[in-house]
Amino acid sequence: MPDLIRVACVQLTSRADKAANLAKTEQLVAKAAASGADVVLLPEKWNAIGDVETLHGAAETIEGGESVAAMRGWASRHGITLVGGSITERREGREKLSNTSLVFDPDGELVATYRKIHLFDVEVGGHRYRESEAEEPGEEPVVARLEGWPIGLTVCYDLRFPELYRILALEGAELVTVPAHFTLYTGKDHWHVLLRARAIENQNYVAAAAQIGETIPGKPSYGRSLIADPWGTVVAQAPDEETVISAELDRERLLEVRRNLPSLANRQAAAYRWPTPA
Secondary structure, X not given: OOOEEEEEEEXXXXXXXXXXXXXXXXXXXXXXXXXXXXXXXXXXXXXXXXXXXXHHXXXXXXXXXXXXXXXXXXXXXXXXXXXXXXXXXXXXXXXXXXXXXXXEOOOOOEEEEEEOOOOOEEEXXXXXXXXXXXXXXXXXXXXXXXXXXXXXXXXXXXXXXXXXXXXXXXXXXXXXXXXXXXXXXXXXXXHHHHHHHHHHHHOOEEEEOEEEEEEEOOEEEEOOOEEEOOOOOEEEEOOOOOEEEEEEEEHHHHHHHHHHOOOOOOOOHHHOOOOOOO
16 A cells, blocks of 8 residues: 555636537646646536536536546546546436546546535625536545545535545545635635645545636636645645646655544544434
């Protein structure tokens, strides 16, 4: 089991043109692989962003999707583990879509599937967002064991739900991935705070690949893709442009943090109770 791996995050500006998004992402994945990355993470909805009609038009099945085939090919061509951010998935017999993160191993085999649990239905910065108009929530956390590392999978708004991240940590996750499309309004105040908090409280690495710029007219995204270590230190951060960042993750650093400040080991699980549902 390797104690050192290099993780890269792709930051880009996706819009409604799927073909253009695929072409641009392919170049950035190649750049990430050339930097020596073992694991490459894409942002949320990297292949198409837009309104409900756009998302339905761009949605794919896992078995026959062109974006799925592209990710499979990139992973095998470059010999990398590809955490495919997320795409909108169309599932037989379901009216609504899933916001789905697919993971491919260096042979191009699909090895993990996570469907975003928490949907972004909010009003912030004078804008209304309703993911539930097009999508349905996923139903279970997922930890994939890749490159010898247990990797917890999340997507964007999941970041605001610490119980999910604690479950992933208790399931063994040493790295958690956060493909995102954070708004500029929320990102400027909450992005760094939440990502660092999830890393600190669960004593694992967090890698977040973000959309940057105006993906939807009038609704700019925040960007600032980053990688944080188990102490909450930001070890890599993207500038405000389409780019790739990377950092080396060291399991010994994680174990050292957990030895010296054993907050996970000091949990008193027997004392915890969920409140009675209202």
